[in-house]
Amino acid sequence: MVVCGAWGVARSDARRRPTFPRRCSSSQVLRLFASRDILSAPVFAAGTDACRGFVGVDDILRALLAWAAIASGPSPAARAEGLRRAGARLHAERVRDIPRRNDGALLRARVDGSMSLLELVRSSFLRDGAAPPVHRVAVYDAPDGDDDGDDDDAAAGAPVRVTAVVSQSDVVAYIARHAPAALGALASIPVGDIEGLASSPVASVPQGMPAALALASLFQSDCPVSAAAVVATEGDGPHGALLADVSVSDLRGLTPGDVGALAAPVLDFLATRHPPPPRSPTGAASAWGVKAPDTERRRDVGAAAVRFPPGAPLGAVIAALAATRRHRAYIIDGDGRPDGILTLTDLLKLIAREA
Numbered sequence: 001m002v003v004c005g006a007w008g009v010a011r012s013d014a015r016r017r018p019t020f021p022r023r024c025s026s027s028q029v030l031r032l033f034a035s036r037d038i039l040s041a042p043v044f045a046a047g048t049d050a051c052r053g054f055v056g057v058d059d060i061l062r063a064l065l066a067w068a069a070i071a072s073g074p075s076p077a078a079r080a081e082g083l084r085r086a087g088a089r090l091h092a093e094r095v096r097d098i099p100r101r102n103d104g105a106l107l108r109a110r111v112d113g114s115m116s117l118l119e120l121v122r123s124s125f126l127r128d129g130a131a132p133p134v135h136r137v138a139v140y141d142a143p144d145g146d147d148d149g150d151d152d153d154a155a156a157g158a159p160v161r162v163t164a165v166v167s168q169s170d171v172v173a174y175i176a177r178h179a180p181a182a183l184g185a186l187a188s189i190p191v192g193d194i195e196g197l198a199s200s201p202v203a204s205v206p207q208g209m210p211a212a213l214a215l216a217s218l219f220q221s222d223c224p225v226s227a228a229a230v231v232a233t234e235g236d237g238p239h240g241a242l243l244a245d246v247s248v249s250d251l252r253g254l255t256p257g258d259v260g261a262l263a264a265p266v267l268d269f270l271a272t273r274h275p276p277p278p279r280s281p282t283g284a285a286s287a288w289g290v291k292a293p294d295t296e297r298r299r300d301v302g303a304a305a306v307r308f309p310p311g312a313p314l315g316a317v318i319a320a321l322a323a324t325r326r327h328r329a330y331i332i333d334g335d336g337r338p339d340g341i342l343t344l345t346d347l348l349k350l351i352a353r354e355a
Helices: 007-013 026-036 057-068 076-092 117-125 168-178 184-188 211-219 256-263 266-273 314-324 344-354
Strands: 040-044 051-056 136-141 161-167 204-206 227-231 242-247 328-332 338-343
Touching (some): 026 040, 026 057, 026 076, 051 057, 057 211, 117 136, 117 168, 117 344, 161 168, 168 314, 168 344, 184 314, 204 211, 211 227, 211 242, 211 256, 211 266, 227 266, 242 266, 256 266, 314 328, 314 344, 338 344
Antiparallel strands (some): 136 161, 328 338
């Protein structure tokens, strides 16, 4: 496998940093995330280029669920009242006051034009296996007078100038555009035959669960996840069949007036949150049964998941993820039930291992 080349080649995939001051409300930040199709962004001191930390959709979701007291209000009436209060706080609460679990976590490495894409994956996203992987890496300038190339200033919390943010999605999109050179023979291997790939258990929620509880379930295990499969529990289809995908990204663009919709069944909530889905993948992806969201026929839900049989080649799955900018795809059995999940982190680990 060849995963190399100058970082400058892949930098065209990086997102230019969005800018918002710390006094922005949480709902304003969610609208920004939706308009830029991002999940996290640096927070800057007003009128400066000094980065004061990072805020993500997951941080705002955790705060929203805490405001609504979802865990302590199991009854529908209590849940509805809690969501009403949470909607008011979403408008009033400043982003600077939102607890940030990953504050500064994007500042993991200083990237320059000499770093290869493989080095970026191994040292920055996967952190050389020394700590949990990160999903985004900030590209930032050295503070004035500091050009030693280390990231001590970032680690110490010193203000830095962020110029761009590159995500795992950006890396996968770059690899998809440059396959097969980036993947070699690996592109044609069925995903079900690749040891350790898509082996994580699938978190799932029933289609009728209130959306607030479905989202809260993402954080309730010892290993929090960013998404869960929404599976069928009603109707004539196979019980447990994959219908959709609910994730922290579904909060992007949420307004204070929308918060009450979290009391609805999760499948109904998802149907109100998404525009018509993108076109299906064509060519090798569709030939191998890799399905993008608009191939779903059970229900017109924009968050319907990318799914594929275990015989689909890795290259086709990567193409589908890149085309839809989804962060995960599901392996399904003959009845459409999810048997495994393949995340962007799984792909980067595979590339780092096989290169």
